[in-house]
Amino acid sequence: MKGRAKIKVWGAMSAAMLCIGLLGNQVLAADCTTKIGVALPTSVDWGRPIAATTQFAVDLVNEAGGVSGCNIEVVLRDTQNDPKVGVDAARSLVDLEKVKLLLGAVSSGVSMPILTSVTVPSNVMQMSCCSSSTAFTKLSEEGKTKGLWFRTFATSEVQANAATILIKEQGFKNVAIFYKNDDWGQDMGRLVADNLKKLGVNVTTSIAINDGQASYQAEVAKGISGKPDAIYLALYPKEGISIVRNWISLGGTQEMVVANSLKSDEFRDKVGFKYLAAAIGTDTSSPRVDSATAFIDIYKERFDSEPNGPGLSNAFDATMIALLAMQAAGKDADGPAIAKEVSRVTDPQGTPITADTAGFKKAITILHDGGSVMYQGATGNVQFDKNGDVFAPAVAWVFTESGIKEERYVSLEEIKSFMDSIN
Amino acid sequence: MIQGLLDGVLVGSVLSLGAIGLTMVMHTLRFANFSHAELLSIGAYVALVSDAVFSAVLQPLQNIISPFSMTWALALSIPVSLIITGLTAVAIDRFIFKRIRDNGEELSMVFASFGVALIIRNLIGLVFGLKTQLYSDDIVMAIILSTDPLLLIKPDQLLVLGITCIIMVLLHLVLTHTTFGYSLRAVAENPSLAQVVGVNLSKMVTMTWVIGGGLAAAAGILYGLNNQISPIIGKNLVLPIFAATIVGGIGSIYGAVLGGFIVGIASSFALLVLPSGYSPSVPFLIIICVLFLRPNGLFGEARV
Numbered sequence: 018m019k020g021r022a023k024i025k026v027w028g029a030m031s032a033a034m035l036c037i038g039l040l041g042n043q044v045l046a047a048d049c050t051t052k053i054g055v056a057l058p059t060s061v062d063w064g065r066p067i068a069a070t071t072q073f074a075v076d077l078v079n080e081a082g083g084v085s086g087c088n089i090e091v092v093l094r095d096t097q098n099d100p101k102v103g104v105d106a107a108r109s110l111v112d113l114e115k116v117k118l119l120l121g122a123v124s125s126g127v128s129m130p131i132l133t134s135v136t137v138p139s140n141v142m143q144m145s146c147c148s149s150s151t152a153f154t155k156l157s158e159e160g161k162t163k164g165l166w167f168r169t170f171a172t173s174e175v176q177a178n179a180a181t182i183l184i185k186e187q188g189f190k191n192v193a194i195f196y197k198n199d200d201w202g203q204d205m206g207r208l209v210a211d212n213l214k215k216l217g218v219n220v221t222t223s224i225a226i227n228d229g230q231a232s233y234q235a236e237v238a239k240g241i242s243g244k245p246d247a248i249y250l251a252l253y254p255k256e257g258i259s260i261v262r263n264w265i266s267l268g269g270t271q272e273m274v275v276a277n278s279l280k281s282d283e284f285r286d287k288v289g290f291k292y293l294a295a296a297i298g299t300d301t302s303s304p305r306v307d308s309a310t311a312f313i314d315i316y317k318e319r320f321d322s323e324p325n326g327p328g329l330s331n332a333f334d335a336t337m338i339a340l341l342a343m344q345a346a347g348k349d350a351d352g353p354a355i356a357k358e359v360s361r362v363t364d365p366q367g368t369p370i371t372a373d374t375a376g377f378k379k380a381i382t383i384l385h386d387g388g389s390v391m392y393q394g395a396t397g398n399v400q401f402d403k404n405g406d407v408f409a410p411a412v413a414w415v416f417t418e419s420g421i422k423e424e425r426y427v428s429l430e431e432i433k434s435f436m437d438s439i440n
Numbered sequence: 441m442i443q444g445l446l447d448g449v450l451v452g453s454v455l456s457l458g459a460i461g462l463t464m465v466m467h468t469l470r471f472a473n474f475s476h477a478e479l480l481s482i483g484a485y486v487a488l489v490s491d492a493v494f495s496a497v498l499q500p501l502q503n504i505i506s507p508f509s510m511t512w513a514l515a516l517s518i519p520v521s522l523i524i525t526g527l528t529a530v531a532i533d534r535f536i537f538k539r540i541r542d543n544g545e546e547l548s549m550v551f552a553s554f555g556v557a558l559i560i561r562n563l564i565g566l567v568f569g570l571k572t573q574l575y576s577d578d579i580v581m582a583i584i585l586s587t588d589p590l591l592l593i594k595p596d597q598l599l600v601l602g603i604t605c606i607i608m609v610l611l612h613l614v615l616t617h618t619t620f621g622y623s624l625r626a627v628a629e630n631p632s633l634a635q636v637v638g639v640n641l642s643k644m645v646t647m648t649w650v651i652g653g654g655l656a657a658a659a660g661i662l663y664g665l666n667n668q669i670s671p672i673i674g675k676n677l678v679l680p681i682f683a684a685t686i687v688g689g690i691g692s693i694y695g696a697v698l699g700g701f702i703v704g705i706a707s708s709f710a711l712l713v714l715p716s717g718y719s720p721s722v723p724f725l726i727i728i729c730v731l732f733l734r735p736n737g738l739f740g741e742a743r744v
Binding site (some may be wrong): 060061198224227231238239244254259262265266268283328415 | 443444447448450451454455502569570571572574577578579580581582583589590592594616663666668669670672675677704707708710711715716717719722
C-alpha cells in the first residue's frame with residue numbers, strides 16, 4: 018500500500034513538472050511581468066465592456082512580446098462608479114501592487130479624487146478613457162497634475178458645443194436642462210446653458226438630478242412648468258429613463274437633445290422608441306480615418322460585436338498609448354518618466370504605427386533606436402495638448418427601431434469655428 | 441405648489457407603507473432593521489415574476505386595466521407578492537435575526553441587518569441583472585386638471601393613492617377591532633406583560649414580520665408601477681423610510697403614515713426653496729427639526 022501511494026505522489030509530481038515545463042515554453046516573455054493598475058466600474062453594466070477592451074489592448078501588446086520584454090499584467094479593481102470605492106481601489110493598486118501606471122476611472126467624479134489624492138501624490142501616471150470634466154483642464158493649468166494626467170476622451174466642451182449646434186439648428190427658443198449632479202453633469206449643464214444664453218435661447222430651468230432619489234416627479238413637474246419646446250438631458254440611463262418617462266406622461270415635449278451617456282439600448286427600450294423618434298443625441302467621434310475602422314475590425318474579431326458602448330475606443334487608445342509610453346520610458350521607469358514619453362509616442366512628426374500587435378512590435382524597434390512614433394488608434398491620431406486633453410470631432414445620432422444610427426458628422430473644424438463664433 | 445403636494449403625496453404613500461412595517465419591527469423587536477427596505481425590492485421583483493407567469497398562462501390577463509398602466513396579471517400578482525414577501529421576511533427572521541436575538545445584543549442585530557441588506561440586494565442583482573425593469577413599457581398620459589397653474593396627475597398616481605388608502609384602512613380596522621390586533625399592539629407595547637396575559641409572543645413576532653413584509657411588498661410594487669424596478673430600490677428608499685419612521689415616532693403606526701407623507705411632501709416642496717441638487721438632504725433636515733422639538737418623534741412615547 019505504502020509503495021503504491023509513493024508511486025502516485027511521484028507520478029503527480031512529474032506530471033505537474035511537465036505542465037510547468039510546457040507553460041514555460043508557451044509563454045515566451047513570461048520571465049518577468051509588469052503590473053499596471055486598472056480602476057473601472059466593473060460592477061456597472063456599461064463598465065464591464067470598457068474593462069474587457071482594456072484587457073484586449075493589453076493582450077495585443079503581450080502578443081508583441083510585452084513592454085520592455087515583460088508581460089503586462091492587468092490588476093483590475095472595481096470602482097463601483099463611487100468616489101470612495103474608487104479612491105480605495107486606486108490606493109490599493111498604488112500602495113500594495115506598486116503600479117506606476119493607472120488606467121481609469123470612467124466618471125470624472127471618480128477620476129478626480131483618485132488623481133488628487135492618490136496618483137499625483139504618489140507620482141503615478143493616470144490615463145482615463147472617459148472622464149470629460151473641464152475641471153481637469155483647470156487643475157492642470159494650475160500645475161496640480163504634475164503632468165501625470167491624460168485622457169483620451171474629449172472634454173465636455175466638445176459635446177456641449179455639438180449639443181448647442183443641434184439646438185440652434187432645430188430652432189428651439191425655450192429649452193429646459195436636466196443634468197446629473199456630478200462633475201460631468203454640472204459641467205455639461207453649465208456649458209450648454211452658457212452657450213444657449215450667448216445665442217439668445219431662453220433656458221427655462223436647469224435642474225440638477227441626484228442618483229437614487231425616491232422619485233423624480235417633482236423635478237419633472239418643475240421642468241414642465243416652464244413650458245419649454247425642447248429639453249436637453251445630460252443624464253445616465255437609470256435616471257434618464259425615470260425622468261423621460263415621467264416627462265412624457267406629464268405631456269412634456271418629445272423634442273430632446275441628449276448627451277452620449279444616453280446612447281444606450283437600455284434607455285431606448287425602457288422609454289420606448291415611439292417616444293424617442295424626435296430625440297437627437299451627441300457624442301464625440303473618431304475622426305474618419307482608416308485606423309478607426311481597423312479597430313472596429315479587430316474588435317469584432319475578438320468580441321463578435323461592434324464597439325458600440327460608451328468609451329470603448331477611448332479605453333483601447335488609452336491603454337495602447339500608456340503602454341507605448343511605458344515601452345519608450347524603458348524598464349522600471351516611474352510615473353513621471355512614463356508620462357514624459359507620452360509626447361514621443363503621439364508625435365505628429367513620428368513614424369505612423371498601427372494599433373495592433375504588428376504596430377506595437379514596430380514601435381518597440383523605433384523607440385529603442387530613439388525615434389518617435391505617431392500612434393494611429395481607434396480615435397484617430399491622438400494628440401494631447403499641454404493639459405493632457407484631446408479634441409475630437411462630434412457626431413449627432415438618433416434612435417432607430419432596432420438600434421442607434423448616426424445622423425451627421427460634426428467635424429473638428431465646425432466645432433472650433435462654432436466655439437470661436439460664440440466667444 | 442399644488443402640483444408639489446400631489447407629487448409629494450405619491451412618494452409619501454410609498455414611504456408610509458414602508459415605514460409602517462419598519463416601525464412595527466423596530467418597536468416589537470427593539471432593533472433598527474436596515475434591511476427592511478430590501479423587502480420592497482423583493483416585493484417588486486416577486487410581482488415582476490408573478491406578472492410574467494400570469495401573463496404567460498392566461499393571455500387575457502395581459503389586458504390593461506384602463507386608464508391605468510396596470511394589467512390584470514399585475515393586479516393578481518399583488519396578493520401573491522404580499523404573501524411571498526411576508527413569508528420571506530419570516531424566513532429571514534427565523535434563519536438570521538432570531539439566532540442573533542437569542543445570543544447577541546441589539547447592536548449585533550443592527551449590523552446583521554446591514555449584512556442581510558447587502559446579501560439581498562446583490563442576490564437580486566445576480567438573478568435579475570442590474571438593468572432597469574418595468575411592469576409595463578407603455579407610458580400612460582397624465583390628466584390635465586388645470587392649465588393655469590398647470591396641474592397634472594397621472595392615473596397611476598390615483599391608483600397608488602387608492603391602494604395605499606385601502607391597505608391603511610384595513611390595517612387600522614385589524615389593529616383596533618380584532619383580538620389579534622390588540623395582541624399585536626400589546627406585544628409592541630410591552631412584550632413581557634403581554635405574555636403574562638396569555639399572548640403568544642413568538643406567534644406575534646412572526647405576524648409582525650408577515651405584515652411588515654407584506655406592506656413593504658405593496659410599497660415596492662406601487663413604487664415600481666410609477667418609477668422603475670432595479671436592485672437598488674431598497675438602497676434608494678432606506679433612508680427616506682427611516683426618516684419617516686423617526687419623524688413619526690418609533691412604534692407609532694399612525695406616526696409612520698404621517699411621517700411618510702411629511703417626508704414625501706417636504707422633499708417635493710424643497711424644489712421650490714432649495715436648489716435642485718439639495719433635495720435628498722430634506723428628510724434629514726426634517727428629522728433634525730422634529731427631534732429637536734419632540735425627541736421621541738411626533739407620535740412616539742419615551743420608553744422606560
